[in-house]
Amino acid sequence: MEIVITGRHTQIKQKFRDVVDSKMNRVTAIAPDTQRIQIVVSHEGNPRLADTAKRVEITVIAGSTVVRAEASNADEFSALDMALDKLTLRLRRTRDRRKDHRRGYAPVPLEAGHEVPPSEETADIEGDVDVENSPEAAVASELAPGESVEVQVGDTPIVIRRKLHVAEPMSIDEALYEMELIGHDFFLFVNKATNRPSVVYHRHGWSYGVFEIDTPENVKKEQEAREEHEA
Template sequence: MDIVVTGRHTQIKQKFRDVVESKMNRVTAIAPDAQRVQVVLTHEGNPRQADSAKRVELTVIAGKTVVRAEASSADEFSAFDMALDKLTLRLRRTRDRRKDHRRGLERLPMPMDMPLEKPQESVVEPEEQNSAQQDAMASDLGPGQSVEVQVGDTPIVIRRKLHIAEPMSIDEALYEMELIGHDFFLFVNKETNRPSVVYRRHGWSYGVFEIDTPEHMAEAKK
């Protein structure tokens, strides 16, 4: 299993790398098919956020399955331990779900913790934004590629990303949403073939949005 450790606004110390590698057996014990683990350590320079100055994001890639977790603390080691606890919990749920499917059972997703932010793949630099904004938003992206564009002189940033996914059921979409720790998940409903979004409401309550066009609905009625 490949272990990739990177830092944002901070240098990665060898001691932190050693701790990460020494504890990755917790991941392989639960997910022996894991191919890659990405560890991102971010330092927040604002002194008012000293208690959460270090944020660790963990991403495990096992085939088509992606599981994420993150945590913040005053130091990188405690942040890593907390993120690893969340990650192993989600990996166990993934393993249990696979067992249930082999038995022909369906399991509803369990509520998880906080929404996560995915690492930024590509960012448009500020000095290029005014001239390249329209081109960036209109250009074709490859699978997994993304672009961020700031709107003029405002603090508004628009992020565009292309995600390729096979159609799935609502239950599968809810499960994928919980795996990545988000409050919503965009997918194609295999029953209706419509772009759809599942989202968390309150407690055990979930919602689904489906999108269609009048032209497509008219064609379907013919």
């Protein structure tokens, strides 16, 4: 198993690396097939945010499965413990869910939603590409799979970020599974049943929603095709 620790605006001390090595057995105990663990430690320089000055992000890669968790605290050791607690909980849910599927577990029914919660911005470990400082350039530029662009809108603090992610179409149940793995409140995917861009998201408690997008032209074509088939 490979452990990679990266610092952003901070140096990684050997003591922290030793603590990480001693605690990662919690991960392998739950997910013995773990191949790589990526840890990113970030420092917030604003003194008003001293209580959350250190942020630790942990990403576990086990085959095609990716599980993430992050936490912030006054020091990197406390943030590591908090992030690790979240991570192990998600790993256990993943393990239990696999057992449930083998036992014939039926997924929780989804309710149709009309609102999608705002996206949770996550920092990439690598792959950012700077381009011309305009939102038009960010949207119009060609991207390779996994590549991203980030631009600031004029003199404002607004930043627009765009990334190309290539993924196979999946079912709603598979999308829910992926959403739980990365710890987000939503997950964007292509529904293989409808071939539409779709989003699954948390509503409240154990309730989920699904939101699909299509163009008026496609909806009209599908309606006409159904009417022709019924005629």
